[in-house]
Amino acid sequence: MPNSFEPIGFIETCFKERFGTPRQPGLVPSSWGILRLRPELNLSDALQGLEGFSHIWLIFVFHQNTNKGLKTKVHPPRMEGEKIGLFATRTPHRPNPIGLSVVKLERIEGNTLHLSGVDLVDGSPILDIKPYLPSADSLPHAQVGWTSSRPERTVEVLMTEEATADLRGLLPAGIDATRFKEAVREILELDPRPTFYKGTLEKPNPYTDVYGFRLDDFNVVYRMEGVRATVLHIQKWTDDPSAPPRP
Ligand SMILES: C[S@@+](CC[C@H](N)C(=O)[O-])C[C@H]1O[C@@H](n2cnc3c(N)ncnc32)[C@H](O)[C@@H]1O
Known part of the structure; x- marks a missing residue:
């Protein structure tokens, strides 16, 4: 099993710093991003068929984390000062700093994906792309833990x-x-x-x-x-x- 991964590309987004970047995808539908796959990886054929999907998952690296050491409990903004276990949150500060976002696929041009509704900081390394499948990924009746009582x-x-x-x-x-x-x-x-x-x-x-x-x-x-x-x-x-x- 490989224990290191190479980015398939890097995303350019309108969010050049963490402050102002939304806390989840879709919260700022007008945001924009461009994902260019690394040409030397010759992945154009791997995109074939993806154009039929309106949304895709991006798996990426929180490359701008500056935290030193790992805190097992974190302060999610919605908890207004209270702490909770990091695995009950979507914090960027995780043992493996990997992010997961579903974003809108506007169009594909060659090796380049045009996206909107992003929550990634400019330059984030992208590890993988997967199509969003409502039949598997949408669970409208799922319980949402502590977030249910914490409106934004x-x-x-x-x-x-x-x-x-x-x-x-x-x-x-x-x-x-x-x-x-x-x-x-x-x-x-x-x-x-x-x-x-x-x-x-x-x-x-x-x-x-x-x-x-x-x-x-x-x-x-x-x-x-x-x-x-x-x-x-x-x-x-x-x-x-x-x-x-x-x-
Ligand atoms: C709460 S995380 C959620 C990200 C993803 N949707 C997830 O659930 O894994 C979103 C926040 O991560 C931060 N962020 C986004 N891209 C980042 C990056 N490349 N490095 C460090 N922090 C990043 C921004 O501050 C953004 O508001």
Whole structure:
């Protein structure tokens, strides 16, 4: 049995950093990703027939993990500070840092798969692709443990005139501004901040704070006031140390 695996390719996604990346696929349907299979592996024939599937599983490596050592209990964001065993969660911090995501297959061009609804950070190494089979993979009556009593919060998202004007400016860069705006809204509705910053469902952090996250090659600057996010600006990404903080 092999105990090491080689990536079949690397995915490019609109999520260039972990902050702002959704916690599960499908939560940001407007997100996008491109998976290019490594040409030297000559895998084009292996894709034959996959074009008939609307969704695929990606098995990948959490290559951006920075944790040192393994914690057997973790703080899932939805638990708002409480801990639970790592195998009862989808945390990236696992004995084998392997991720599993079902994503939408938009189209295949040669060796390249165009995807949406992704939750992978740009550059994630992909180990395998499998078709999503509702007959085997969809279990609508399955019990969902601790998650059933922990609803995700929803944030109201507003766009300032300035941000809307910034969006118009993205068009020359070849960006679909409507889709970009949709992705920003879907990301912020989920409040990507860790519990320490956002407070709990019953007691949201009442303070006003400005944050930023990177989407594609742009920096989205927004203000949080309780459970309202106001997008202030969308700027071309620069590695500027004075940019608003990522919590
Ligand atoms: C909770 S995990 C779930 C991933 C997958 N759907 C699963 O269940 O295995 C999703 C989070 O993992 C993080 N993530 C995504 N890709 C990553 C990567 N390549 N390295 C490290 N962290 C990553 C992002 O912060 C994202 O919000």
